[in-house]
Amino acid sequence: xxxxxxxxxxxxxxxxxxxxxxxxxxxxxxxxxxxxxxxxxxxxxxxxxxxxxxxxxxxxxxxxxxxxxxxxxxxxxxxxxxxxxxxxxxxxxxxxxxxxxxxxxxxxxxxxxxxxxxxxxxxxxxxxxxxxxxxxxxxxxxxxxxxxxxxxxxxxxxxxxxxxxxxxxxxxxxxxxxx
Amino acid sequence: xxxxxxxxxxxxxxxxxxxxxxxxxxxxxxxxxxxxxxxxxxxxxxxxxxxxxxxxxxxxxxxxxxxxxxxxxxxxxxxxxxxxxxxxxxxxxxxxxxxxxxxxxxxxxxxxxxxxxxxxxxxxxxxxxxxxxxxxxxxxxxxxxxxxxxxxxxxxxxxxxxxxxxxxxxxxxxxxxxx
DNA sequence: TGTACACGTGAACGTTGTTCACCTCGGACG
DNA sequence: CGTCCGAGGTGAACAACGTTCACGTGTACA
Numbered sequence: 093x094x095x096x097x098x099x100x101x102x103x104x105x106x107x108x109x110x111x112x113x114x115x116x117x118x119x120x121x122x123x124x125x126x127x128x129x130x131x132x133x134x135x136x137x138x139x140x141x142x143x144x145x146x147x148x149x150x151x152x153x154x155x156x157x158x159x160x161x162x163x164x165x166x167x168x169x170x171x172x173x174x175x176x177x178x179x180x181x182x183x184x185x186x187x188x189x190x191x192x193x194x195x196x197x198x199x200x201x202x203x204x205x206x207x208x209x210x211x212x213x214x215x216x217x218x219x220x221x222x223x224x225x226x227x228x229x230x231x232x233x234x235x236x237x238x239x240x241x242x243x244x245x246x247x248x249x250x251x252x253x254x255x256x257x258x259x260x261x262x263x264x265x266x267x268x269x270x271x
Numbered sequence: 272x273x274x275x276x277x278x279x280x281x282x283x284x285x286x287x288x289x290x291x292x293x294x295x296x297x298x299x300x301x302x303x304x305x306x307x308x309x310x311x312x313x314x315x316x317x318x319x320x321x322x323x324x325x326x327x328x329x330x331x332x333x334x335x336x337x338x339x340x341x342x343x344x345x346x347x348x349x350x351x352x353x354x355x356x357x358x359x360x361x362x363x364x365x366x367x368x369x370x371x372x373x374x375x376x377x378x379x380x381x382x383x384x385x386x387x388x389x390x391x392x393x394x395x396x397x398x399x400x401x402x403x404x405x406x407x408x409x410x411x412x413x414x415x416x417x418x419x420x421x422x423x424x425x426x427x428x429x430x431x432x433x434x435x436x437x438x439x440x441x442x443x444x445x446x447x448x449x450x
Numbered sequence: 451t452g453t454a455c456a457c458g459t460g461a462a463c464g465t466t467g468t469t470c471a472c473c474t475c476g477g478a479c480g
Numbered sequence: 481c482g483t484c485c486g487a488g489g490t491g492a493a494c495a496a497c498g499t500t501c502a503c504g505t506g507t508a509c510a
Contacts (some may be wrong), residue, residue: 118499127458127459133499268444
């Protein structure tokens with residue numbers, strides 16, 4: 093049925109990498125699909141809906157998912173944080189795209205609650221787990237957004253080191269706040 | 272000379288609070304000034320330049336500045352973090368506006384270096400100070416952006432508590448990383 | 451055979467940022 | 481006094497954008 097829908101969103105992501113978020117135009121995307129712009133509105137009611145679908149598509153791990161991460165809570169936090177950053181950096185303007193999404197997909201909230209629950213089953217109070225996850229995610233979003241917007245000149249390995257240093261600072265803070 | 276420039280930027284900020292960043296249009300701003308849109312280009316070469324000027328204007332503390340903060344490094348970090356968040360929350364779409372600025376004004380980098388230097392004069396190595404400041408600012412940006420974009424329903428005092436909890440987590444992490 | 455339905459067309463609409471040639475007016479200067 | 485100049489504003493236009501709407505077309509299924 094909605095088979096064309098995923099072709100559209102895939103083409104949109106390809107185009108994003110070539111022209112950036114500001115260059116991503118309904119007309120241009122339509123041209124890449126050999127179609128007129130008005131045809132896109134058969135599949136998505138608005139450009140914002142298309143952008144949301146792109147976010148959902150990027151945030152959904154491939155069917156051949158990596159093994160579900162087991163391990164202590166700090167390992168888990170590290171895994172999620174680097175994963176989110178990786179997803180954002182994988183595409184041009186990825187951070188800006190994901191920061192602008194309008195409808196937080198149900199999958200995202202589910203993943204959030206799963207992570208909090210996992211941390212809760214590993215010694216942290218629910219309260220502490222929520223704060224830790226919220227803080228790490230805010231840091232990842234803020235850092236990666238800035239990184240992609242204004243640090244194209246800084247070499248990648250330096251940005252990686254700074255990111256991990258910040259992440260370890262937060263994880264150390266969680267450790268220090270335990271009973 | 273450039274007296275009209277600041278009138279324009281002031282009117283733009285007022286208008287921002289009324290119509291939001293998406294509603295902020297050159298024509299609408301011109302109308303508020305009793306002028307046609309093309310006249311605005313006498314003062315700013317592009318809309319982006321105007322937006323940058325708004326950011327610079329908002330980030331510049333009023334002439335009657337509060338007393339320069341003295342105290343230990345953690346107190347200083349708290350002060351800066353809450354101050355930045357306050358500035359962003361003071362205007363509609365403030366976080367989005369300040370996240371989109373193109374030219375990081377020289378005043379901003381100066382403030383950054385001053386803060387790092389201050390922390391350095393208080394027991395932290397320069398390396399640790401840079402990481403701490405970077406991490407706190409990334410957190411503040413990420414948290415406040417999300418807060419303003421999608422948490423209008425959550426009461427203010429709850430958002431304040433969550434913010435401070437995250438901030439204390441990071442400051443605790445800095446403490447734990449000291450020799 | 452007929453009829454849904456998915457998909458696409460083409461032309462238009464209103465709005466946006468921006469440019470350009472031109473106008474106006476107040477003050478400095480010879 | 482006349483003249484020039486620069487700051488500021490006008491009005492019309494341009495290309496591009498997201499979006500809408502009435503209308504076509506082919507394919508699969510009853």
